[in-house]
Each structure stands twice: as C-alpha cells, then as structure tokens.
Amino acid sequence: xxxxxxxxxxxxxxxxxxxxxxxxxxxxxxxxxxxxxxxxxxxxxxxxxxxxxxxxxxxxxxxxxxxxxxxxxxxxxxxxxxxxxxxxxxxxxxxxxxxxxxxxxxxxxxxxxxxxxxxxxxxxxxxxxxxxxxxxxxxxxxxxxxxxxxxxxxxxxxxxxxxxxxxxxxxxxxxxxxxxxxxxxxxxxxxxxxxxxxxxxxxxxxxxxxxxxxxxxxxxxxxxxxxxxxxxxxxxxxxxxxxxxxxxxxxxxxxxxxxxxxxxxxxxxxxxxxxxxxxxxxxxxxxxxxxxxxxxxxxxxxxxxxxxxxxxxxxxxxxxxxxxxxxxxxxxxxxxxxxxxxxxxxxxxxxxxxxxxxxxxxxxxxxxxxxxxxxxxxxxxxxxxxxxxxxxxxxxxxxxxxxxxxxxxxxxxxxxxxxxxxxxxxxxxxxxxxxxxxxxxxxxxxxxxx
Amino acid sequence: xxxxxxxxxxxxxxxxxxxxxxxxxxxxxxxxxxxxxxxxxxxxxxxxxxxxxxxxxxxxxxxxxxxxxxxxxxxxxxxxxxxxxxxxxxxxxxxxxxxxxxxxxxxxxxxxxxxxxxxxxxxxxxxxxxxxxxxxxxxxxxxxxxxxxxxxxxxxxxxxxxxxxxxxxxxxxxxxxxxxxxxxxxxxxxxxxxxxxxxxxxxxxxxxxxxxxxxxxxxxxxxxxxxxxxxxxxxxxxxxxxxxxxxxxxxxxxxxxxxxxxxxxxxxxxxxxxxxxxxxxxxxxxxxxxxxxxxxxxxxxxxxxxxxxxxxxxxxxxxxxxxxxxxxxxx
Numbered sequence: 019x020x021x022x023x024x025x026x027x028x029x030x031x032x033x034x035x036x037x038x039x040x041x042x043x044x045x046x047x048x049x050x051x052x053x054x055x056x057x058x059x060x061x062x063x064x065x066x067x068x069x070x071x072x073x074x075x076x077x078x079x080x081x082x083x084x085x086x087x088x089x090x091x092x093x094x095x096x097x098x099x100x101x102x103x104x105x106x107x108x109x110x111x112x113x114x115x116x117x118x119x120x121x122x123x124x125x126x127x128x129x130x131x132x133x134x135x136x137x138x139x140x141x142x143x144x145x146x147x148x149x150x151x152x153x154x155x156x157x158x159x160x161x162x163x164x165x166x167x168x169x170x171x172x173x174x175x176x177x178x179x180x181x182x183x184x185x186x187x188x189x190x191x192x193x194x195x196x197x198x199x200x201x202x203x204x205x206x207x208x209x210x211x212x213x214x215x216x217x218x219x220x221x222x223x224x225x226x227x228x229x230x231x232x233x234x235x236x237x238x239x240x241x242x243x244x245x246x247x248x249x250x251x252x253x254x255x256x257x258x259x260x261x262x263x264x265x266x267x268x269x270x271x272x273x274x275x276x277x278x279x280x281x282x283x284x285x286x287x288x289x290x291x292x293x294x295x296x297x298x299x300x301x302x303x304x305x306x307x308x309x310x311x312x313x314x315x316x317x318x319x320x321x322x323x324x325x326x327x328x329x330x331x332x333x334x335x336x337x338x339x340x341x342x343x344x345x346x347x348x349x350x351x352x353x354x355x356x357x358x359x360x361x362x363x364x365x366x367x368x369x370x371x372x373x374x375x376x377x378x379x380x381x382x383x384x385x386x387x388x389x390x391x392x393x394x395x396x397x398x399x400x401x402x403x404x405x406x407x408x409x410x411x412x413x414x415x416x417x418x419x420x421x422x423x424x425x426x427x428x429x430x431x432x433x434x435x436x437x438x439x440x441x442x443x444x445x446x447x448x449x450x451x452x453x454x455x456x457x458x459x460x461x462x463x464x465x466x467x468x
Numbered sequence: 469x470x471x472x473x474x475x476x477x478x479x480x481x482x483x484x485x486x487x488x489x490x491x492x493x494x495x496x497x498x499x500x501x502x503x504x505x506x507x508x509x510x511x512x513x514x515x516x517x518x519x520x521x522x523x524x525x526x527x528x529x530x531x532x533x534x535x536x537x538x539x540x541x542x543x544x545x546x547x548x549x550x551x552x553x554x555x556x557x558x559x560x561x562x563x564x565x566x567x568x569x570x571x572x573x574x575x576x577x578x579x580x581x582x583x584x585x586x587x588x589x590x591x592x593x594x595x596x597x598x599x600x601x602x603x604x605x606x607x608x609x610x611x612x613x614x615x616x617x618x619x620x621x622x623x624x625x626x627x628x629x630x631x632x633x634x635x636x637x638x639x640x641x642x643x644x645x646x647x648x649x650x651x652x653x654x655x656x657x658x659x660x661x662x663x664x665x666x667x668x669x670x671x672x673x674x675x676x677x678x679x680x681x682x683x684x685x686x687x688x689x690x691x692x693x694x695x696x697x698x699x700x701x702x703x704x705x706x707x708x709x710x711x712x713x714x715x716x717x718x719x720x721x722x723x724x725x726x727x728x729x730x731x732x733x734x735x736x737x738x739x740x741x742x743x744x745x746x747x748x749x750x751x752x753x754x755x756x757x758x759x760x761x762x763x764x765x766x767x768x769x770x771x772x773x774x775x776x777x778x779x780x781x782x783x784x785x786x787x788x789x790x791x792x793x794x795x796x797x798x799x
Contacts, residue, residue, distance in 0.1 A: 079568060080568045080569070080572075083521075083564060083565060083567060083568035084565065084568070086521055086524070086564060087560060087561045087564035087565055088561070089528075090524065090527065090528055090557065090560055090561075090564075091557050091561070093528045093531045093532060093535075094531055094546060094553055094557060096535065096542075096546075097531075097535065097542045097543055097545065097546025097547060098546045098547055098550050098553055098554065099547070101543035101544065101546065101547035102543070104535065104539055104542055104543035104546075105539055105540055105543040107539075108535055108536070108539020108540075108542060108543065108760060108764075109536075109539055109760040109761050109763070109764040110764070111535070112532060112535035112536030112537070112539055112542070112760065112764065113536045113760075113764050113767050113768045115532040115535060115536065116529075116532045116533060116535075116536040116768045116771065116772075117768070117771050118532075119525065119528050119529045119532050120529070120771050120772065120775040120776065120779065121771070121775055123525045123528060123529075124522070124525055124529070124775075124779040124783070125779075125782075127521045127522035127524075127525045128522055128779065128782045128783055128786055129782070129786075130521055130522075131518030131519060131521075131522070131786055131789075131790065132518075132786065132789060134518070135517065135518045135790070136789065136790075139789050139790065140789060179761065182761075184761045184763055184764070185763045185764060185767065186763065188763075188767050416543075416547035416550070417547070418547055418550055422550050422551060423550075425551070425554075426550070426551075426554040429554070429558060433558065433561060433562075437561075437565060440565070440569065444568075444569055444572055447572065448572070
C-alpha cells in the first residue's frame, strides 16, 4: 500500500462524513420541533401549531432524504477504505452499528412514510405518534453512532486478542468516558442548529411582512429555545473540554496552541499562527492565565503541551486550533442573538427590529458551521490515532490502489458539490413558497351546522 | 459455533429482504423509460415514495450484520470489491435524491427522471456484478486473492439482476395501479420474465460447471435427489407467473404475480446459498474463519431477537396503511 491511497482515503472519509453530518444535525432538532408542534396542536387546537408542523415537515423531508443517501455511503466506507480498522475494531464497532440499524434506522424509516404521507390515512393522534417515533429514532441513532465514535477516542471495556479488539464489558464500551459528553454536546448542537434555522427563516418572513402570525410564533419559540440551549451548550462544552483534557491532553494542547512541555498561567489565545515546524506560535494575542483558569479552574493550573509527545504523535495543529475558534466564536454570536432577542422582546420590538431580523437570518448556517468545526476539533485533534493510543490512522486504511480511491473521491466531490447546491436551491424554494395560508383560514372559520 | 451459523442465516435473510424489497423499487426505476407520460411517471414514483427508505435500510442492515458478525469478511469483501461498491453507492445516491426533488421540480424534472433511471439501473447492475464476482470465486495470487468484478460473467449477472428487479417492479405495479398502467406493467413483465429465465439458466449452468466445488455439491447423487425439487419448483413458479401476466384481468388477487416473482427470487437465492455455503468469500473465507468473537455475537443476538420481529411488524403495518390501488389523492 502506498501513502497516497491512505491520504486519499482519509480525504474521502473526511469529505463524505462532513457532507453527511450537515443533514442529521438539522433533522434531529427539526423532528423534535415538529413533534412538539403537533403535540401542542392536539392539546390546544391552535391552528398555528399545525401550520408550523405541516410547513416544516417539507424541509425536514428533503433534509432527511439527503441524510439517508449520504449515510448509506458511510456504513460501507469503513470496509471499502478502512479495512484494517474494520478487521481490528469490527467486533466492537459492528455490534454498535447493528443496534443503530435495528433500533433507530428501521424505526425512522418505518414511521417516516406515515409522517410525510399519512395525514389522510391515519388519525391525528396516530400521526402525532409516528412523528414522535421518527424524532425518537433520530436521537437513538445519535446515541449509538456517538457511542461507537467515542469509543475510538476513549476505548474502554475491551481486551486485545491477537491484535483485535474484543468487548469484555459492553456497558463500559457504550458508556465509555467521553461518550456522555460528546452525545450531549452533539444533541444540543442539533437542537440549536434547528432553532437557528427556524428563527432565521421566520425572521426573513417578518422582514418581508409575509406569514406574520406563523413567523412570529416560530421566531418566538426558537428564540426561547436558543436562550435556554446556548448557555447550556457552553456549560456542556466546558465539561466536555475538561474530559478531553483528562483523556486526550494533546488534543487540548492543540486547541489552545500550547507548545511548551507543560505550561502554568496558560493564556487563552484569541489569535495566533501555530507553526508546527518551529513548534511555536506567531502573532499571539491572548488573555493571560485564562486557559489555565478554564481548564483547571486555577490561574496557575498546569496544562500539558504539544512538545510533551514526539512530533509524530501530534495532530495537525492549525486545523484544530482554528476550528476551535470558529466554533466558540459562532457560539458567542448565538449567545448574542439569544440575548438581543430577549432584550427586544422585553421592549416589544422583537418582531419589528430590522437589524435583529437580518442578524437572525444571517445566522441560519451558524449551527451547521459550528457543528462541523466542532467535529474537526475532535476528529483532527485525535490524529494521528484512529483508535486513541492503539491504531494509527495511516495503519488503518485498506491496501488498495490510489487510482481507485482517486476515482471515487473525484466523483464524491463532484456529486456532493452538485447535491449541496441542489439542496440549497430546493430549501430556498420551499421557504419562498411559505406555509399554506389557506389551511389556516379553513381551520379557523367556525364550522357551520348542516 | 452455532451463533456464527445463526448470523450467517440472518445475513442471508437480510440480503434476501433487501433484494425483494429494494428490488421492486429499483425495478420501477429501471422501467422508468418505458412509462412515457409525466402522469404515469408520477404514479410509478408515488407507488414507492413511502417505502424506498425502509427498503434501503435492509441494505444497511445486511452491511452492518456482516460488519458485526464477520468483520474479516466485511473488511476483505468491501475493500476487494471497491469499485463496484462505489458504483452501487453512487447509483443509490442518485436514485434516493430524485424521490425528494422530482416532484418539487419544474424545469429540472427531466433531469430527475434521468437520475432516477440511471441511479436505479446502476445500483442494480453493480449489485449484480458484485454477486457475479462472488460466484466466480476469488482468484488466488501471490500475496492473497483478488475478486475480479469485470468479466463477461459478471456483466451477465449484472444484467440478470437488472432484469430480475425490473420483473419484481412490474409485478408490484400491478398491485398498486389500475388498468391501462397495470396492463403495461404486465406486458413488460412477460418480456422480463423470459429474459430472467434465460439469464437464470445461463448463470446457473456457468456457476455449476465453472466451479468444481459447486459442481460436486449439486451432482453428488445423494444431493441431487433432495436438491432436484428446487429447479423444478422454479420452473413451476415461472410457468404460473407467465400465465398470470398473460391475463391479469382474471387474477383472483392482484398480489399473486408479485408473490410468484418473490417465490422465484427465493428459489434462486436458495440455490445460491446451497452452492456457496459455508463460504462468505468463495472459496477463500468461510463463515467460521470470518466470525467475530463470541462477545460480539452474544451481544447482538438479543437485539436481533427482540427488535427484528418488531421491525417486521411495523413494516408490514406501514404497507397495510398504504395498501390498495393508488387513487388521485394527495399523498
């Protein structure tokens, strides 16, 4: 096997998994919101809730479809491109993915048809049940795949037999040390991503004075959700960071750009240019002691640095360093959005303030971008390991010819590029069409006795 | 020991479910060019829009069952069959997205029609080539073995699978649609049945006579006696199906041709399993050699026993909710 094939396989996996994660990070939150609206409609009979559910099911459907087609690829790509990892880790990763399919994928697929096409075929309550099942399925799917992913970061409950991993304690495998943190962080990220989408689209309608009642209700609910979720996400993120420091200290060193073997009074770098060859940063701007404070809760707390391990055991620092700053920066903007929303709400201007509405619309992609950036932090930060401490990524790839991978990578890049544009086009089209106002009129008119 | 055998049959079940369920909806994609008006195409796509996702899930299930229970086979099979697997995945991508975009499109509708046809046909053809490469058996070389996926034989198997799926699709359409369209489906079905039978005979003979182990299995006198009913059963099913398709207006139930076609698929699949058992990569890697450690199999087993019956239950329920001919309603 030559190095090129390995590099191309890594690029292909990065591309296909990045493309895929866009869609579930929207659908997990969106399915939850739709289930909530359907439930509220059944409870209050307020037609606005039904209008919200029925409108948002359409973007949900195309997003879910994109998630399915890009997800199938991943379930085969472990074998096609990372056969050595599949041989070594298959007895751990395979069973977790089997449970994902058995408990989540079939469930989602089985009830999705009713959710999308069943309004006329089943009772309202049964339809609500189907929507809840789909939403539950998306959460369950995240549970299993994050368990598998986290196990590769913090392996637990295993034995190594003839160079292959075997589970000795499945509970320890599933609830491995980083799993609860990564799962909470990802699920909240998905709820935030969907909230930003709902808030941004509603704000766009309000700015154009279309679908006013519908947009007000959507914006209001999404802003409350953000007000709750964004601070919560910061707390969870902080706890996740401490967990990473404990189990993958070099990843934290890359996130913070700490080169010394260990550093006390480590500054929080707002900007720097990490130089891997010189093992230092250029153009540092930082807040003294703050990184130590955040990570150890003491100003003189000690943080392990990059040079405490050999150069070949370090990740590619700039990607980790900058992705982390993109994620945190967007998180702060989300906090600003939620806080500004609260302020305007108190002054009765939240539905009229044009600057705020524009800001909310511009923030639509922030959830997806922050989620991607967060995954780059955690995944690039794990390198050079694919199973932390045991299997290096370069040793995990399939022994296949580079031309084959180049062929598939080129096609993936082309097809996914086109599909992303198409997805954006149809999302825009659905949003421009807007909710069905006729439905609202018939639903609110008093029923005449015959 | 016994657990590995259980998972071997579970894998077989998953593949068979996939082939039947996604078979009929890939088949309708393959037949798309033979339905010419936009209304007909709407109906054809509508007949499967609510089930394709669930059907495709069986492919993922088969993949992860192989991964969990036979990781060695998963790793070697997939990396050795890299190109046809990628082609299959590309095909499935095109097919899948056209469900979401075609009915929302206006100007780009012809493109989604093409994507639906090409994607379905490519996925089916690649699956056939993968099957062909397996049936041919691995070629041993200096460092290990290789699976040759591009030969006249794999092309033949690829075409057979395309025709077979299209046959399933045409019989499914007879269940879901009314006369002019159902009649068109039956007409196509008859032609396809003849192609499928021809291909089945050719592939079977080539498989049996080109592979010594397979030949030995079928033509050992003892085996010949209890295996003989299988080809005979296939012939009876095919004959019944042809009669059905020839006169669909006098069918007792519109489902009958579909179930006969499914029967034909099951018997062909059984013949395949009989020929290749216990190999996962013929004649290189057996299920015993590839099996995962006991802890993995024992962990997945209760999940299968609890959840698979549930999956089958609610899948069937879903089909019941949308049962009957397609009318011009909104779904």
